Amino acid sequence: MQIIPQPDQLRETLNAVFLSGKSVGFVPTMGALHEGHASLVRQSVEDNDVTVVSIYVNPTQFDRGEDLERYPRTIEKDAELLSALNADLIFAPSDAVMYPRGKNNLEIRLGLSSLDRIMEGAKRPGHFDGVLQIVARLFNIVRPTRAYFGRKDFQQVAVLSTLARELFFPLELIACPTVREPDGLALSSRNQFLNSEARQQALYLHQSLSWLQSQAAEGLPTAPLIQAMLDKAADFPLIDVEYLEIRAWDDLRPLDILRAEDRPVALIAAFCGPTRLIDNMELFSQPH
Ligand code: AMP
Numbered sequence: 315m316q317i318i319p320q321p322d323q324l325r326e327t328l329n330a331v332f333l334s335g336k337s338v339g340f341v342p343t344m345g346a347l348h349e350g351h352a353s354l355v356r357q358s359v360e361d362n363d364v365t366v367v368s369i370y371v372n373p374t375q376f377d378r379g380e381d382l383e384r385y386p387r388t389i390e391k392d393a394e395l396l397s398a399l400n401a402d403l404i405f406a407p408s409d410a411v412m413y414p415r416g417k418n419n420l421e422i423r424l425g426l427s428s429l430d431r432i433m434e435g436a437k438r439p440g441h442f443d444g445v446l447q448i449v450a451r452l453f454n455i456v457r458p459t460r461a462y463f464g465r466k467d468f469q470q471v472a473v474l475s476t477l478a479r480e481l482f483f484p485l486e487l488i489a490c491p492t493v494r495e496p497d498g499l500a501l502s503s504r505n506q507f508l509n510s511e512a513r514q515q516a517l518y519l520h521q522s523l524s525w526l527q528s529q530a531a532e533g534l535p536t537a538p539l540i541q542a543m544l545d546k547a548a549d550f551p552l553i554d555v556e557y558l559e560i561r562a563w564d565d566l567r568p569l570d571i572l573r574a575e576d577r578p579v580a581l582i583a584a585f586c587g588p589t590r591l592i593d594n595m596e597l598f599s600q601p602h
Contacts, residue, residue: 315397317389317404321455324366324405328457336363340458340485342449345369346386346503347395350493354462355399357490366456367396368405373417375444386503405456412451424450426473432566433581434469434592437556442473449474453483461485466492466500468581468594472566492593498524500593511552512587518550519582523595526580530597534572536560547584556583556590563596574598
């Protein structure tokens with residue numbers, strides 16, 4: 315498994331791939347890989363001739379300094395997993411390579427308007443600006459045929475679809491289903507910060523989303539459903555819900571009434587003790 319730190323080296327390696335007309339699948343990650351990441355890599359390996367995985371803990375998308383420092387870094391273990399999955403190349407650049415002028419000194423700034431005012435955008439100021447900065451750079455370096463992202467980060471998929479569409483990146487963006495623990499908790503690199511009590515209470519997210527899904531019916535108003543779900547949090551003292559919203563699948567517009575044609579999705583962010591978790595579920599389909 316080749317770990318490439320330099321963009322020029324990666325481009326040179328991929329030039330031969332492109333010249334022979336082969337497709338390149340790309341899975342951007344921040345490392346500390348788990349089965350959720352593995353599912354994206356498997357899909358890419360199935361769909362493409364060559365799969366590139368980037369491992370880079372992007373400093374510009376962290377809104378809390380301490381979170382960046384304690385983010386797990388496990389590149390050797392990650393490389394072993396990727397090799398077992400038959401990925402072809404790992405791109406693992408340094409901060410100096412990705413942000414040569416320093417992460418706080420960007421001349422060109424990418425930003426959002428409406429998508430930044432809701433949910434993750436509103437609660438984590440600057441987060442999506444950082445995501446745009448890094449993903450645009452990575453798309454230009456890798457030039458993938460297809461890029462794979464997890465629906466676990468539902469709003470991120472909306473943001474990056476907009477990036478690809480509005481800036482004409484010639485690639486297909488593929489959103490993959492959320493991988494969960496057997497009890498329903500969505501896999502996340504942050505789950506390892508949960509102690510046993512918090513791990514138990516973290517089930518609130520999936521349990522209440524599943525409950526909401528079981529209640530979903532054509533024509534119901536969304537506000538009482540959301541309130542009932544918030545009321546359930548009283549049984550989980552470590553849980554502090556940041557937002558809980560029901561929005562339309564395609565453009566994340568808020569929904570007052572459940573209608574299947576809008577493909578309603580419930581999205582939640584909650585602190586479980588000090589650890590912030592997010593999850594979502596489409597309301598008129600099977601749990602994933
Ligand atoms: P991260 O390393 O957390 O930036 O995540 C890299 C990619 O993996 C993103 O596209 C995430 O949405 C995706 N991902 C993270 N957790 C999961 C999961 N449980 N199921 C599916 N995809 C995931």
